[in-house]
Amino acid sequence: MTKFALGTHPFLLGFEQLERLVERTAKSGNDGYPPYNIEQTSDHSYRITLAVAGFAENDLAITVEDNSxxxxxxxxxxxxxxxxxxxxxxxxxxxxxxxxxDGVDVGEAVIENGLLHVDLSRAVPERIVHTINIRKG
Incomplete structure (x- = not known):
């Protein structure tokens, strides 16, 4: 049985990084602590909530590193x-x-009642249609 690579399928042009992204996500080292929820708050926004009871605001750090x-x-x-x-x-x-x-921005973070809420929003791309001219060779 051969391994199917996402980036090599003829209809998935330009998706070579998708397989690396999946592997990076699987190896992220998250051990289940702290527990969290991810909810969709609108068509283009999300909220991640982590249970951080006992952590003060100064004990927490939120960064965006290489699309993570x-x-x-x-x-x-x-x-x-x-x-x-x-x-x-x-x-x-x-x-x-x-x-x-790509296109997901991290908004504000709020801590209340032992829960850390981080809001995310996704920019809606403008629909653009390009017509490609065919020239005679």
Whole structure:
């Protein structure tokens, strides 16, 4: 059985990077923490919501790197002399990545009630029809 490569199909011209994109997404290293939702808020906008209870605004960083939205969290483990009989809430760092399509812009980010909301919008491309002249050779 031969492996089907998306970029080699004769009807998919110019999609050579699609296979690399799928591989990059699969290897992004997201381990399931923190849990998140992705919702469509309109025909051209989305919202990513991450459960970041215990993280302060200063513990979080949001960047766009090479068409990827990267959200990082790092808590400082402040041991101010407290003695824990059970410690089930660990100060844990995370990195969650989302691959963005061309034309998707990251809007505002809001943290409320332990949830981080990141709004995304997709620009609607203008429909353009080009007529190609045929010249006689």
């Amino acid at each position: 939205l990267v959200i990082r969290g790092r808590q400082t483990d402040e041991d101010d002399g407290r003695i824990f009989l059970h410690r089930g809430i660990a100060a844990r760092q995370f990195q969650r990545s989302f691959v963005l399509a």
